[in-house]
Amino acid sequence: MMTLKTTTAPLAKPLLDWYDRHHRDLPWRVSPPMAKRGIKADPYHVWLSEVMLQQTTVPAVKAYFLKFLARWPTVGDLAAAPSEDVMAAWAGLGYYARARNLKKCAEAVANDHSGVFPDTEDGLRALPGIGDYTAAAVAAIAFNRQAAVMDGNIERVISRLYAISTPLPAAKPLMKQKVALLTPSDRPGDFAQAMMDLGATICTPKRPACALCPFNGSCEALALHDPEHFPVKAAKKAKPVRVGAAFVAVTSDGEVLLRRRIESGLLGGMTEVPTTGWTARIDGETSADAAPFAADWQPSGTVTHVFTHFELRLSIWRVAIPGRINGDDGWWEPVTNLDAQALPTVMKKAITAAIPRAFQQSKDG
DNA sequence: AACTCGTGGAT
DNA sequence: TATCCAAGAGT
Numbered sequence: 001m002m003t004l005k006t007t008t009a010p011l012a013k014p015l016l017d018w019y020d021r022h023h024r025d026l027p028w029r030v031s032p033p034m035a036k037r038g039i040k041a042d043p044y045h046v047w048l049s050e051v052m053l054q055q056t057t058v059p060a061v062k063a064y065f066l067k068f069l070a071r072w073p074t075v076g077d078l079a080a081a082p083s084e085d086v087m088a089a090w091a092g093l094g095y096y097a098r099a100r101n102l103k104k105c106a107e108a109v110a111n112d113h114s115g116v117f118p119d120t121e122d123g124l125r126a127l128p129g130i131g132d133y134t135a136a137a138v139a140a141i142a143f144n145r146q147a148a149v150m151d152g153n154i155e156r157v158i159s160r161l162y163a164i165s166t167p168l169p170a171a172k173p174l175m176k177q178k179v180a181l182l183t184p185s186d187r188p189g190d191f192a193q194a195m196m197d198l199g200a201t202i203c204t205p206k207r208p209a210c211a212l213c214p215f216n217g218s219c220e221a222l223a224l225h226d227p228e229h230f231p232v233k234a235a236k237k238a239k240p241v242r243v244g245a246a247f248v249a250v251t252s253d254g255e256v257l258l259r260r261r262i263e264s265g266l267l268g269g270m271t272e273v274p275t276t277g278w279t280a281r282i283d284g285e286t287s288a289d290a291a292p293f294a295a296d297w298q299p300s301g302t303v304t305h306v307f308t309h310f311e312l313r314l315s316i317w318r319v320a321i322p323g324r325i326n327g328d329d330g331w332w333e334p335v336t337n338l339d340a341q342a343l344p345t346v347m348k349k350a351i352t353a354a355i356p357r358a359f360q361q362s363k364d365g
Numbered sequence: 366a367a368c369t370c371g372t373g374g375a376t
Numbered sequence: 377t378a379t380c381c382a383a384g385a386g387t
Contacts, residue, residue, distance in 0.1 A: 101385080
């Protein structure tokens with residue numbers, strides 16, 4: 001007779017035991033030894049780190065997290081900060097809608113919740129920039145709620161544990177059910193973090209270290225001798241290549257013409273040098289005819305930048321002029337102050353192509 | 366449901 | 377070099 005598989009809930013214990021020994025120490029995390037001494041996670045720290053970590057690697061986040069925390073120690077401080085400062089501090093981290101929503105969320109907490117984060121998944125989910133994942137993660141990690149946390153790491157772990165052959169993203173609801181069944185009432189936050197650490201360090205996309213995995217006696221993908229086959233994903237679309245131009249004008253006083261992009265869409269609300277009207281779907285003009293003002297524009301090479309869904313090749317034009325010229329919009333910024341601007345990486349590349357040492361001229365650098 | 370939305374490191 | 381992909385959210 002066949003043995004019915006027991007409920008999967010008992011898998012939480014070997015995972016938590018593994019986590020107690022092998023957890024990563026991260027700046028925003030209260031590690032098990034600290035928790036044992038009664039240290040509680042700060043919801044502000046948990047929320048800030050979770051937003052930064054959305055589609056972003058741990059190494060990239062660390063410095064930004066520490067910088068934000070030093071500059072805005074509480075959610076109230078962040079709520080009171082000028083948006084331009086927040087966008088400039090976020091520059092380089094990508095997905096800039098996160099920064100816009102971060103500010104909105106901080107304001108909502110400060111103004112509508114007396115400066116205290118909601119302590120339930122539903123309450124958190126209603127805030128700007130907090131989706132299914134982040135609501136569950138903050139509820140579990142900061143408030144010890146038994147929430148089912150599902151991110152890319154956990155999708156991989158679950159898809160292998162149960163050898164789920166349905167492609168993502170269609171398989172997400174099933175995977176979330178599985179996670180909910182596994183999540184314990186005791187230490188749900190550590191369980192979620194343990195699952196993510198496991199996915200990041202053991203159950204990796206390539207060459208998973210199954211010999212070290214606390215689930216290796218239960219993993220169906222390992223039993224099939226092909227863990228790398230999971231998760232199955234839908235095919236991706238090819239990235240189109242778009243072209244455009246960027247214009248770097250420098251006065252004899254060492255000022256560069258900058259302007260602000262519209263609030264929505266690609267690089268929304270960020271600062272740029274004048275560029276032509278390229279988008280993910282439409283090529284922009286590449287010649288100096290499209291410059292913000294007529295001048296002796298000089299070609300300065302091209303910059304290639306790969307976004308998530310398209311590749312951009314920008315023709316760079318530069319000109320040295322005696323003094324300011326009225327552009328239709330924008331402002332003139334000292335080259336020595338470019339580091340303080342909300343310049344996304346693609347714009348730093350464009351400026352560097354025209355002014356090679358532009359970002360080595362900061363006042364305190 | 367399918368798109369849009371950055372960046373840099375690993376393989 | 378090309379591809380993947382990393383603690384996803386908003387529309």
